[in-house]
Amino acid sequence: MEIKSVKIGKVKTKNNLFLAPLAGYSDAALRIICRDYGAGLAFTEMVSCKGLKYGNEKTSDILFTYPEEDIKAVQIFGNDPLIMGEIASSSYLEKFDIIDINMGCPVPKIYNNGEGSALLNDLSLASKIISEVKKSGKAVSVKFRIGLTEGNFVTKEFAKMCEDSGADMITIHGRVKTAIYSGPCNYDEIRKAKESVKIPVIGNGGIFSLKDADEMVANTGVDGVMIARGAMNNPMIFAEILKTPNAIPIKEEMLKHLKLLEDRYGEERTAIIFRKQMAFYLKGYKDSKKLKEKVFSAKRSSEIKEVILSL
Numbered sequence: 001m002e003i004k005s006v007k008i009g010k011v012k013t014k015n016n017l018f019l020a021p022l023a024g025y026s027d028a029a030l031r032i033i034c035r036d037y038g039a040g041l042a043f044t045e046m047v048s049c050k051g052l053k054y055g056n057e058k059t060s061d062i063l064f065t066y067p068e069e070d071i072k073a074v075q076i077f078g079n080d081p082l083i084m085g086e087i088a089s090s091s092y093l094e095k096f097d098i099i100d101i102n103m104g105c106p107v108p109k110i111y112n113n114g115e116g117s118a119l120l121n122d123l124s125l126a127s128k129i130i131s132e133v134k135k136s137g138k139a140v141s142v143k144f145r146i147g148l149t150e151g152n153f154v155t156k157e158f159a160k161m162c163e164d165s166g167a168d169m170i171t172i173h174g175r176v177k178t179a180i181y182s183g184p185c186n187y188d189e190i191r192k193a194k195e196s197v198k199i200p201v202i203g204n205g206g207i208f209s210l211k212d213a214d215e216m217v218a219n220t221g222v223d224g225v226m227i228a229r230g231a232m233n234n235p236m237i238f239a240e241i242l243k244t245p246n247a248i249p250i251k252e253e254m255l256k257h258l259k260l261l262e263d264r265y266g267e268e269r270t271a272i273i274f275r276k277q278m279a280f281y282l283k284g285y286k287d288s289k290k291l292k293e294k295v296f297s298a299k300r301s302s303e304i305k306e307v308i309l310s311l
């Protein structure tokens with residue numbers, strides 16, 4: 001795929017390889033690691049506008065960023081245009097350059113609340129949300145799926161609605177809600193939407209290698225790609241796609257990842273927080289089962305550090 005900058009409203013990214021919002025994973029530390037490997041943009045996990053409005057502390061913890069994050073991108077979710085607009089213009093999101101709106105989450109708790117992918121059903125509400133968030137004056141993007149169920153696609157119509165409502169970029173996850181995260185991506189749907197709007201379109205879904213990224217772009221014409229599980233498993237994927245020679249060895253970045261968390265949370269909490277990410281990092285290593293057991297029984301992050309040093 002061609003590596004190029006993407007213009008999202010007034011914001012220009014250094015390239016078109018993005019780390020997806022990942023609940024429980026795309027925290028500030030993983031975002032730094034992915035940037036070290038060249039990601040042009042990295043989103044926070046989704047944050048609830050109602051959670052922020054009603055002062056939930058865990059929710060505001062998601063908004064932590066490092067100064068090295070030169071372009072800061074947050075993802076929000078909700079279904080009340082006025083609350084979402086209010087949060088977009090509030091001090092909570094002041095430091096962010098880009099606000100992405102989640103219109104694709106399939107999780108029942110979110111969907112049944114009329115949030116995330118439920119908005120695929122209600123173009124008029126989705127449009128009101130985008131225009132209210134846009135009043136913040138920030139660059140606004142929307143991440144959505146191609147539809148709720150197979151065959152009942154809304155992609156092109158939804159893409160046009162996003163553009164007409166003021167979105168500066170859209171990201172299309174090429175699967176329907178009921179597919180959750182499995183099965184192939186529907187390139188045709190992404191391509192039709194891409195051809196019908198002028199704003200940048202990013203393709204998402206099933207990118208685990210350079211070949212997958214090339215295939216997404218060749219089949220859809222999208223302006224860039226967004227990677228979720230492929231980056232969670234292997235943040236080096238960005239360097240692979242960029243064909244960066246001498247990318248930092250993954251072991252060094254694992255240690256950096258651990259240290260970033262230790263500095264924020266201390267040794268004991270880090271041991272718990274870092275476990276699930278380590279399980280991904282250890283995939284493919286010899287004796288990975290044993291190593292994972294060690295990591296999962298660690299009480300302090302120093303024990304995880306020993307595992308990393310032994311790799």
Ligand SMILES: Cc1cc2nc3c(=O)[nH]c(=O)nc-3n(C[C@H](O)[C@H](O)[C@H](O)COP(=O)(O)O)c2cc1C
Nearest residue numbers: 020021022023045046102173205206207227228229
């Ligand atoms: C653990 C996990 C957490 C996710 N959290 C979010 C989220 O907070 N916001 C969002 O828009 N999508 C979320 N997604 C969906 C991903 O961003 C992405 O759209 C999906 O995984 C497809 O991309 P992939 O095939 O590269 O994994 C999540 C996916 C996973 C597996």
